Amino acid sequence: xxxxxxxxxxxxxxxxxxxxxxxxxxxxxxxxxxxxxxxxxxxxxxxxxxxxxxxxxxxxxxxxxxxxx
Numbered sequence: 008x009x010x011x012x013x014x015x016x017x018x019x020x021x022x023x024x025x026x027x028x029x030x031x032x033x034x035x036x037x038x039x040x041x042x043x044x045x046x047x048x049x050x051x052x053x054x055x056x057x058x059x060x061x062x063x064x065x066x067x068x069x070x071x072x073x074x075x076x
Contacts, residue, residue, distance in 0.1 A: 012039040
C-alpha cells in the first residue's frame, strides 16, 4: 500500500475530486488530506496515522504523528 499526502482538504479540483480518489484507490494508493509538513526537516520519518473508527463511511479523520526513526 502506498500513501500520498496533500495539504488541501481534498485531492483533485471540484468535479474531479471523486475521480481522482477512485483512480488513486484503484491503484492501491491511500490519501492523507490536510497534512501540514512545513517546518518538518528533509529526511526519513515514520508516519503513524490512525483513523477514527466511524461506521458507514469511506474515509475518516486520522490522528497523524510524524516521528524521526
